[in-house]
Amino acid sequence: MWQLLESLENSGYAIWLREAPTVLAYATVLAAHALGMAILVGLSSVIALRVLGFAPGLPLAPLERYFPLIWVGFWVNALSGLVLLSLTPVAFLTNPTFYIKMLGIAGAIVSVQLFRTSVFGHPASLDTKPVPMKGKILAGTMLTSWGVAIVAGRLTAYSFFTEWRTVLAVLSLTVVLTAGYKAARRLGLSIKSTRQGRATPSTGY
């Protein structure tokens, strides 16, 4: 098995794609992987965030039209990912982080599919009834899985030592940003209530 992978790694195809003196080979496959990610994760995350309660004014039902494009993003990344894997298969398949990335992607893709059927299954009542809890849970699972896939995907390029430090840094930054966001919302709310308080005179003449 490993011998087969090694011979793939040393094949003319892999060597040319890795070392060709043009950005149209290896670099373009990497760029395609970033573009596919932007489309796949970008569009699906916006829909998930909408289901979780952000941008409540946005009608849900028409968002289903974006799913075919989300799948285009997925296939761009599945194909470019397979090519990238075929260039250095041994390094990837012996790296635990790579498997965490794959688990993240599997979790996210299953969530996207279940999310689509559970949230968009009954388009007529979609914008009149609140989103079912199942849809919200799937949206949360999708966003978390994308986070795991992206962090693990980037970290496959780093040493184990750097990896777990970065994971801690990402978690800390997420906590700080979430707390900041919540604090800002509270502050915003309190400013609004103060304004309302001023608008209504408390003393009569």
Add this chain to the structure above:
Amino acid sequence: MESFVNYWLTSPFLTHYMNYFPWAWPLAEISHFVGLILLIGGVGMFDLRLLGMAKGLPVAAVRRLLPWGVFGFVLCVTSGLCFVLGLNANVPNRVYDVLMTDIWLDLKLLFIFLAGINLLAFYLTGMSRAVDGLGPGDDAPPLAKVIAGTSLFLWLAVIYVGRLIPWGL
């Protein structure tokens, strides 16, 4: 000029910390990814609606996603500045030489600049106001479609040439 650029676009402080903390560089990279995802998610969805995808959405409602795109852009600029100001934490090159020789970085900056001009055109041509009244099923005016298509193309091009930057060093 050379020393001016090297002085203002190099931060020994940031370089030191990007070097000192092994997580700093990958954290900036991950922030850059999250930022571009929000940018394409927010702005891309708006552009696609103007181009005619998911026409059931009223444009004014999709507009609420633009601040997400702006937030993503800010994340990308912040992390991108860490790459430039802390360049020496990763490669020994000087910023001035990189700006003068890396065609992909120059193209990326050009495309971002053009995306800014395009956004300005969206407001100055009155298209920004014109599309706000578009309800479910309404078609955007041709000029708005041209601007939306240009925006989508430019941001995807920014990602493409951005990924090529290491090959131009």
